Amino acid sequence: MLLRHVLGISRAGIYLACEQPMPEEAQSRFRALLDARARGRPVPYLTGHREFMGLDLLVDERVLIPRPETELLVELLLHLLQERPGARIADVGTGSGAIAVALATFLPRAAVLAVDVSAEALEVAAANVARHGVADRVRLARGDLLAPVSASGWTGLDAIASNPPYVDAEGSRHLPREIREHEPLLAVVDPGGGTSFHARLTVEAPDLLRPGGWLALEVAAGQAPEVVELFEQTGVYGPVRVVKDLQGIERVVAAERR
Numbered sequence: 001m002l003l004r005h006v007l008g009i010s011r012a013g014i015y016l017a018c019e020q021p022m023p024e025e026a027q028s029r030f031r032a033l034l035d036a037r038a039r040g041r042p043v044p045y046l047t048g049h050r051e052f053m054g055l056d057l058l059v060d061e062r063v064l065i066p067r068p069e070t071e072l073l074v075e076l077l078l079h080l081l082q083e084r085p086g087a088r089i090a091d092v093g094t095g096s097g098a099i100a101v102a103l104a105t106f107l108p109r110a111a112v113l114a115v116d117v118s119a120e121a122l123e124v125a126a127a128n129v130a131r132h133g134v135a136d137r138v139r140l141a142r143g144d145l146l147a148p149v150s151a152s153g154w155t156g157l158d159a160i161a162s163n164p165p166y167v168d169a170e171g172s173r174h175l176p177r178e179i180r181e182h183e184p185l186l187a188v189v190d191p192g193g194g195t196s197f198h199a200r201l202t203v204e205a206p207d208l209l210r211p212g213g214w215l216a217l218e219v220a221a222g223q224a225p226e227v228v229e230l231f232e233q234t235g236v237y238g239p240v241r242v243v244k245d246l247q248g249i250e251r252v253v254a255a256e257r258r
């Protein structure tokens with residue numbers, strides 16, 4: 001992947017070019033990338049790209065690298081909202097804009113309000129929104145969780161999606177070096193214990209959802225039962241759904257506001 005990036009050629013192109021000498025300048029760029037990789041810098045930060053839902057997203061150290069598990073959250077929402085093509089959706093903690101851009105791309109009449117507390121992350125999200133031609137339907141807002149959603153007058157939403165930071169303080173000490181030293185900790189660690197963002201969202205979302213609107217949250221391995229309880233404690237959602245990822249881990253918890 002790094003070689004392809006340096007040479008600007010396809011995977012097949014590498015085989016076709018393998019008999020040709022590599023220009024000096026490309027060799028030194030390739031060596032520099034290999035050194036950085038050996039020091040733990042993730043490949044997507046080195047190439048500046050990451051694929052998500054088949055979309056090529058720009059990424060750098062200002063944002064979390066979108067993970068394949070999060071595609072499950074998007075797929076669930078695409079399924080739930082298929083009868084509501086003009087849905088209005090909030091993506092809370094948008095980071096690179098992965099969820100917002102994917103929803104706007106695959107629901108071509110939907111409008112998305114993408115929120116993040118990090119101004120730097122929103123710069124990356126803006127680049128991805130422009131890159132995928134959805135700037136007319138994805139609005140970006142800076143602030144704490146749902147505050148920018150109500151401040152923008154967005155109520156009666158069809159869905160609120162979030163992949164919030166969910167690693168607790170103890171877990172953050174055992175994160176792989178690649179994450180600990182390179183990804184923004186603001187995007188990964190929840191100083192409130194791992195499910196504090198989920199707790200706030202389950203309580204605050206009903207005011208902004210229309211009856212029949214969905215709150216869908218990504219969770220860490222093992223957090224689903226606790227998050228299901230958070231939904232149930234509010235008494236305002238219908239039956240809570242839990243979706244497992246391909247490894248059989250419960251990854252997404254969602255319910256409809258009654």
Ligand SMILES: C[S@@+](CC[C@H](N)C(=O)[O-])C[C@H]1O[C@@H](n2cnc3c(N)ncnc32)[C@H](O)[C@@H]1O
Pocket residue numbers: 063064065066067070092093094095096097098099115116117118121143144145163164165166186187188
């Ligand atoms: C796990 S990342 C998810 C990024 C992206 N949605 C994805 O799935 O790849 C969590 C995001 O939440 C943002 N965040 C952290 N605290 C926040 C808060 N209080 N309000 C809004 N966003 C917050 C972080 O800056 C980060 O971009």
